[in-house]
Amino acid sequence: MEMTWRWYGENNDSITLDHIRQIPGVTGIVWSLHDKAAGDIWEMDRIQQVTDLIRSKGFTPDVVESVNVHDDIKLGLPTRDGYIDTYIDTIEKLSKVGVKVICYNFMPIFDWTRTDLYKEHPDGSNALFYEKNAIDLDPKVMAKKIIDGAGDFSMPGWEPERMAKLDELFKAYEGVTEDILFENLKYFLEKIIPVCERCGVKMAIHPDDPPWPIFGLPRIIRSRDHIARFLKLVDSPYNGLTLCTGSLGPNLSNDIPAIVREFQNKIAFAHIRNVKVFDNGDFIEASHRGKDGNVDVYEVLKAYHDNNFTGYIRPDHGRHLWGEEKNCRPGYGLYDRALGVMYMLGIWDSLDKLKEGK
Ligand code: DNO
Ligand code: MN
Numbered sequence: 001m002e003m004t005w006r007w008y009g010e011n012n013d014s015i016t017l018d019h020i021r022q023i024p025g026v027t028g029i030v031w032s033l034h035d036k037a038a039g040d041i042w043e044m045d046r047i048q049q050v051t052d053l054i055r056s057k058g059f060t061p062d063v064v065e066s067v068n069v070h071d072d073i074k075l076g077l078p079t080r081d082g083y084i085d086t087y088i089d090t091i092e093k094l095s096k097v098g099v100k101v102i103c104y105n106f107m108p109i110f111d112w113t114r115t116d117l118y119k120e121h122p123d124g125s126n127a128l129f130y131e132k133n134a135i136d137l138d139p140k141v142m143a144k145k146i147i148d149g150a151g152d153f154s155m156p157g158w159e160p161e162r163m164a165k166l167d168e169l170f171k172a173y174e175g176v177t178e179d180i181l182f183e184n185l186k187y188f189l190e191k192i193i194p195v196c197e198r199c200g201v202k203m204a205i206h207p208d209d210p211p212w213p214i215f216g217l218p219r220i221i222r223s224r225d226h227i228a229r230f231l232k233l234v235d236s237p238y239n240g241l242t243l244c245t246g247s248l249g250p251n252l253s254n255d256i257p258a259i260v261r262e263f264q265n266k267i268a269f270a271h272i273r274n275v276k277v278f279d280n281g282d283f284i285e286a287s288h289r290g291k292d293g294n295v296d297v298y299e300v301l302k303a304y305h306d307n308n309f310t311g312y313i314r315p316d317h318g319r320h321l322w323g324e325e326k327n328c329r330p331g332y333g334l335y336d337r338a339l340g341v342m343y344m345l346g347i348w349d350s351l352d353k354l355k356e357g358k
Contacts, residue, residue, distance in 0.1 A: 076180065092195065095199035106185050182230075205221055250281075273295070
């Protein structure tokens with residue numbers, strides 16, 4: 001496996017590549033052009049510039065998270081073909097600089113959704129929190145909370161211009177069922193996967209977060225059965241998964257180690273995050289340590305290790321520690337993710353030794 005770190009770019013992240021160089025074991029940077037909205041063209045010189053910078057600091061730029069999919073593709077509108085052509089153009093350009101994996105999602109309108117970005121843990125740290133009942137809230141109220149809470153950073157999927165058109169977007173999704181969304185995803189994959197096969201780039205879909213429908217919108221990548229159905233849409237080694245434990249975790253009936261074991265040969269990118277789920281269905285993001293939440297991180301890593309996982313892995317969201325929430329992106333501070341890297345590598349190195357019989 002290759003340990004990676006999500007970095008938002010030079011003027012869009014309070015953490016620098018020089019900070020990341022000091023975290024033991026991190027060799028890859030997960031990047032994107034975060035100022036691009038879904039459907040925008042990615043210019044070759046911009047791609048070259050970022051990947052040159054990443055390489056100049058000794059990292060590999062093999063994973064892009066995300067190239068966002070335009071809503072017209074998810075909705076199956078006639079305009080989707082133009083957006084698919086643009087997507088293909090981006091895949092081809094990324095392959096030229098050696099990108100191997102593209103993470104994306106197929107969630108209608110919203111990316112991950114929370115009701116509080118800074119909920120306090122008993123130890124005084126704070127983290128992203130989801131209050132199940134509050135989600136009856138007006139989505140506009142929710143959008144405002146997320147945009148305001150992000151501080152000066154642009155939040156992909158929550159761009160203010162896009163959120164201003166929320167009524168229109170909701171109207172467009174009226175009548176779009178799970179089956180229709182699966183159909184539209186299949187159409188998209190049938191066009192792009194042959195390009196990926198030719199270019200050597202794996203598509204890795206990210207699960208829906210939280211793993212259930214919200215605001216009456218369908219969500220289709222949220223359980224073992226949904227994943228199995230997804231993989232059948234187009235059967236190719238280039239049609240794969242980003243397996244995010246924190247996204248699947250809030251539904252306690254998702255047996256994540258079992259999902260990892262079953263689909264491991266399709267997992268190109270592993271996201272490790274822990275969540276603590278309360279009896280009423282609320283959940284808060286927790287430290288990576290298994291005991292601090294409901295994700296058995298050891299069993300998840302053991303499932304990867306047993307199958308000699310060779311893909312990319314990264315700590316996903318972390319808590320905000322020691323006051324860093326004042327200047328970091330929500331969920332993407334330095335300290336807890338760095339602790340998470342060390343926890344994961346500690347487990348991984350021990351599993352290596354056990355396997356060698358030492
Ligand atoms: C949180 C993040 C996601 C992810 C997108 C991919 O789990 O990993 O926000 O970046 O859903 O498109
Ligand atoms: Mn994730």
